[in-house]
Amino acid sequence: MKRSEQDELKYTEDMIYANFSNYSAWHNRSVLLSALFDKKAEGFLLKEKVLPEEYEFIHQAIFTDPDDQSGWFYHLWLLDQTVTTDSPLLASSWPVHGSDVLLVGDRCYNGSAFSPFSALHSDSGSFPIVLYFNQPVGGVNSSTVTVECGFNKNEDLLWKPLSASNSQTARVWVAHLKVPSSDLHSTVEVSVGHTKGIISTRGFEYGHPSMFSFKVHVQPMERDSSQVSVAESISLREENFKVYGKQSEESIIDSFDQLIIKNGHETTASNWRFEALAKEIECFRELLSLVDCKIGKLTLARLLKAYDAMSYPFANKLVHSEEVLELYSDLMKLDPTHYQFYKDERSIVLLQKVTSSKGSLLQHCFQYKDSVSSAICGPICLRLNNLSLSRMGAFEKLLWVQMLDLSHNELQSIEGLEAMQLLSCLSLRNNKLRSLTALEPLRKLKSLRILDISYNQIGDHSIDTTRYVCSSPLSHSVGSELNRDETVTSDVALINNWEAFYIFKDFNLNQLDIVGNTIADEKFKSVLVKIMPKLKQLDGKLLD
Amino acid sequence: MAELAVDKHVKYILAVEKNKDSFESVVMDHLRMNGAYWGLTALDLLGKLDSVNVDEVISWILKCQHESGGFSGNIGHDPHILYTLSAVQVLALFNKLDVLDIDKSIVSSCTSCFAQVSKLDITGLQNEDGSFSGDMWGEVDTRFSYIAICCLSILCCLDKINVEKAVSYILSCKNLDGGFGCTPGGESHAGQIFCCVGALALTGSLHYVDKDLLGWWLCERQVKSGGLNGRPEKLPDVCYSWWVLSSLIMIDRVHWIDKEKLVKFILDCQDMENGGISDRPDDAVDVYHTYFGVAGLSLLNYPGLKAIDPAYALPVDV
Numbered sequence: 087m088k089r090s091e092q093d094e095l096k097y098t099e100d101m102i103y104a105n106f107s108n109y110s111a112w113h114n115r116s117v118l119l120s121a122l123f124d125k126k127a128e129g130f131l132l133k134e135k136v137l138p139e140e141y142e143f144i145h146q147a148i149f150t151d152p153d154d155q156s157g158w159f160y161h162l163w164l165l166d167q168t169v170t171t172d173s174p175l176l177a178s179s180w181p182v183h184g185s186d187v188l189l190v191g192d193r194c195y196n197g198s199a200f201s202p203f204s205a206l207h208s209d210s211g212s213f214p215i216v217l218y219f220n221q222p223v224g225g226v227n228s229s230t231v232t233v234e235c236g237f238n239k240n241e242d243l244l245w246k247p248l249s250a251s252n253s254q255t256a257r258v259w260v261a262h263l264k265v266p267s268s269d270l271h272s273t274v275e276v277s278v279g280h281t282k283g284i285i286s287t288r289g290f291e292y293g294h295p296s297m298f299s300f301k302v303h304v305q306p307m308e309r310d311s312s313q314v315s316v317a318e319s320i321s322l323r324e325e326n327f328k329v330y331g332k333q334s335e336e337s338i339i340d341s342f343d344q345l346i347i348k349n350g351h352e353t354t355a356s357n358w359r360f361e362a363l364a365k366e367i368e369c370f371r372e373l374l375s376l377v378d379c380k381i382g383k384l385t386l387a388r389l390l391k392a393y394d395a396m397s398y399p400f401a402n403k404l405v406h407s408e409e410v411l412e413l414y415s416d417l418m419k420l421d422p423t424h425y426q427f428y429k430d431e432r433s434i435v436l437l438q439k440v441t442s443s444k445g446s447l448l449q450h451c452f453q454y455k456d457s458v459s460s461a462i463c464g465p466i467c468l469r470l471n472n473l474s475l476s477r478m479g480a481f482e483k484l485l486w487v488q489m490l491d492l493s494h495n496e497l498q499s500i501e502g503l504e505a506m507q508l509l510s511c512l513s514l515r516n517n518k519l520r521s522l523t524a525l526e527p528l529r530k531l532k533s534l535r536i537l538d539i540s541y542n543q544i545g546d547h548s549i550d551t552t553r554y555v556c557s558s559p560l561s562h563s564v565g566s567e568l569n570r571d572e573t574v575t576s577d578v579a580l581i582n583n584w585e586a587f588y589i590f591k592d593f594n595l596n597q598l599d600i601v602g603n604t605i606a607d608e609k610f611k612s613v614l615v616k617i618m619p620k621l622k623q624l625d626g627k628l629l630d
Numbered sequence: 631m632a633e634l635a636v637d638k639h640v641k642y643i644l645a646v647e648k649n650k651d652s653f654e655s656v657v658m659d660h661l662r663m664n665g666a667y668w669g670l671t672a673l674d675l676l677g678k679l680d681s682v683n684v685d686e687v688i689s690w691i692l693k694c695q696h697e698s699g700g701f702s703g704n705i706g707h708d709p710h711i712l713y714t715l716s717a718v719q720v721l722a723l724f725n726k727l728d729v730l731d732i733d734k735s736i737v738s739s740c741t742s743c744f745a746q747v748s749k750l751d752i753t754g755l756q757n758e759d760g761s762f763s764g765d766m767w768g769e770v771d772t773r774f775s776y777i778a779i780c781c782l783s784i785l786c787c788l789d790k791i792n793v794e795k796a797v798s799y800i801l802s803c804k805n806l807d808g809g810f811g812c813t814p815g816g817e818s819h820a821g822q823i824f825c826c827v828g829a830l831a832l833t834g835s836l837h838y839v840d841k842d843l844l845g846w847w848l849c850e851r852q853v854k855s856g857g858l859n860g861r862p863e864k865l866p867d868v869c870y871s872w873w874v875l876s877s878l879i880m881i882d883r884v885h886w887i888d889k890e891k892l893v894k895f896i897l898d899c900q901d902m903e904n905g906g907i908s909d910r911p912d913d914a915v916d917v918y919h920t921y922f923g924v925a926g927l928s929l930l931n932y933p934g935l936k937a938i939d940p941a942y943a944l945p946v947d948v
Binding site: 107109110113114116117120154155156158159162163166249250251252253255287422423424425426427430498499501547548549551552553554555 | 928929
């Protein structure tokens, strides 16, 4: 005889009342409620009715003994249920709606009518359209996403998911739109989700069909590309930069406001979410006034972040970010065992704060000064150095970045960086990257030409923590065609450095710096040159 | 701070292997194959695998192979997937001298000593829904999924099973806290998490794991003493130093625990007089915890130990 879920639920309640320190009971409760929500069983149709009671229930456990972990994960699940909307939505895109994209072949552009934020240097005759969703989705293709423009057929577009292995789902999808090489001014319209087919990993269809449009302008090449001198090296040093000036601030105002797509279909029904969060915030503030406990601070930080995330599209500021940053700093002292966890969380919040308003973002925008001529040219460089960042985030607001300076931080992972499809120049100098496999996200950056990974820790550690997170023969996610490739299997040097091979072989770099890593001895450098025949400069030395 | 008493542990392990009459040996008789794996891998990590007679071990292992191709825990016992993996792992350990690099191993494994082993029929143990049974009696558990995937992966014949179904079964055991249970709906437990994460890692499917969520669940296993437990509000145990730690490493969140405190905890679990490591300080030692302690220290970059791979649970050079 199978008991109903409601009976089982009552049973868990009894067990918990007997002893709230019962992890199994809380776990079962979450499984049962999940099933009841899914089934839309009677009495469980509306989360807004059920969840407040559950919150009351879990408070009894947590507030009685804040150090007992049994209820922590259940509370986290309740928060997830309160905050997460089922349907996936488009969070951000590049190009942004209403922007003007200028494609130039040369390094310098002449158009002062265009904002340097959307002047794209393209030597490939095409540019990427990037779609950033609020959760991983599958089913993005030329049927579910239509791109209408005068110069290209929609059916020819190939949408690819940006994920580490052969997965067909990803948060970020990209397609490359070819442009003719002659003078061009044209409008492009992108429609997402008008046809069914985009589905999240949890099985929900794309929320509301949305559309954005932008204009493309092509500036034909003025110089013959073969005349571009080889000795163009870009060095992200202080003297080469000038803070992005105040001129033409007006033209970027629009693009910043559009960085996040406003999904204006939040109905008033979602007020219950705000109310639930507000109540929780109050409860936990009260707890913290009585007991200075870790779970109190951590939960409050999570609640404030969730509240800000939900209100962001409407308000233009993240109201609580200062408080959240302070909470994480407190936690780093209160619970030093988990110091790095709080530091990672803090890094993400810091990045969201920096990118949340045009004022704060502009403070980190610099323009690269050509050392040959004193002319200012080239794209904007976003400088996020010396911020003690241990982790990257806020990618949905960074899709426009072409030059990024992350030097002098504490990054040991660049997870998520694959979303920055426009990146052509990246500095990770003086960070804490521990292995070559940590560079996996960069393999998806087809425009990357200049990379600085000097003064990291590659080669220091025998345990590789990113080995299975990236595609490699060990995880069977790389095709076996390469194993049978004669030129590869016969080269001992390549075999011994298979990690370098798998990471770097798809790169198209002009310039690379790796000095200051244990692995970077002369032998390794010669292997790199073999793997990347197009490389022009290695550690400042010109290659033939 | 205590140091790792390498010589004492080596002596302890060798003594356990040789002593067939002790009480411990009799009780563990049916899982001698596992014991062989634990003891020998630990010796290899400590750099002392050459203290053992290779031929003796290999001939004993082959005597444990049955007609179906599977291995049993000892001569005269029934075959089971648990022992089959240990057997394959031990064989892999000894072939390490031939394996200088990834590519050659694919060739050498198919020709040499593995020729006999490749007859084993793990593929017959996969069920309709993608899960695996331990033996012909049918018990299903995600541990067995990991064992099958690891074993076939070492032998480079992963294509002999339906990997997609195996992965989707494992994912059906994913819980709302980010962890994994032994069957769908089963509570998250560090041992099961290791098996599921390991299996997903070996099949290139880690993107299905919510690394931040699971990472937090795992890092909260570290208690005040620095040791790791297997579930919330349970006692720490050295064996979790392996399961929780390797899981964290595979999802690249190991920096979320305090490594030094964990090293100290493991070292405190040593028996400094007789050698060996126990589950927690001042308890009785056994080969199982000795292996997990040493493997854990290897993952924590303890100096003087060989590096171990978190998914295969074998030294990296193998």
